[in-house]
Amino acid sequence: MSTERSSAGDPARTLRLLWREPGADTRRGPRQGLSVERVVAAALDLADADGLGAVTMRQVAGALGVVPMSLYTYVPGKAELLDLMLDTVYGQMSREDLSGKPWRERLTAVAQANRELFDRHPWVAEVATGRPPLGPGLMAKYEHELRAFEGLGLDDVAMDAALTFLLGFVSAAARSAAEAVAVRRDSAMSEEQWWAANAPLLGRVFDQDGYPTAARVGSAAGAAHGAAYSPDHAYRFGLERVLDGLGVLIDGQPEGSGATTS
Structure with missing residues (x-):
């Protein structure tokens, strides 16, 4: 299995995207109607179906029906996209109430x-x-x-x-x-x-x-x-x-x- 690593992109831009800081590149395109969330969701679908090797900016753009360059309005590159993917699935995990249990x-x-x-x-x-x-x-x-x-x-x-x-x-x-x-x-x-x-x-x-x-x-x-x-x-x-x-x-x-x- 190949290994990629998190936090391999530009840390400042990644943190702004992760926390959706005002001023981060999360604006909607005038024609595509894209968002960071849609880009991440498309990348997650590709990774879940075919593994991380299937997640390229070109493949994600194809899944969204847009040209690859349009994605860079929302995500600087694959390294930052990977962090967004990880943080998204972490946020979706169940949080069972553990209080009072052995x-x-x-x-x-x-x-x-x-x-x-x-x-x-x-x-x-x-x-x-x-x-x-x-x-x-x-x-x-x-x-x-x-x-x-x-x-x-x-x-x-x-x-x-x-x-x-x-x-x-x-x-x-x-x-x-x-x-x-x-x-x-x-x-x-x-x-x-x-x-x-x-x-x-x-x-x-x-x-x-x-x-x-x-x-x-x-x-x-x-x-x-x-x-x-x-x-x-x-x-x-x-x-x-x-x-x-x-x-x-x-x-x-x-x-x-x-x-x-x-």
Whole structure:
């Protein structure tokens, strides 16, 4: 999977567009009737259908029925457009009320909301967000997710680090799931079909006596998942281990710090 990165455009122009600051290039064209919102919506449709590679200024213009140069009235280029796309889908995420729930349920809900984001918009997993788009969608997402860690006795730096750790796992799981989908698509074979085609050859060349542990464990995992790798199982197993690890941090807070372990 190719990787693009957010915040790669002109920061001043991007921030003005993200926050729709007065004076930003959001005016309507005299004939096209376009807007930043329409441009972003067209780009999202292309990315959701065909991946980020399909999102070029020319392709977006074609989807809107205008000439490519007309888009630059609204968005300076693809880098800024990508930030607008990300911030838009962040703003559309569900914001479940997490108040009063045990901390593991709160963190599980945060993880699940992000997993659903990747399911709806697989291209998001291709974007490196070490410098995130600092728009209202991202800020609403960050505010909501941080509240899942309130009352656990963590200081502000630890809260941010714990959230980053949790979301890093979800992002990695999403990338692995997307890669599995790409492999099936490119090979035009399901996992079962691929193993059925290769099992006879493997049976002839693989020495089970030489690799007894691999033979035993691989057979058990393959039988359980119907494949060598199950994205759903990997996500469920990994999330529990992430929560277990955070539990060590949370449960280890000094008594009276306000941490809860429910």
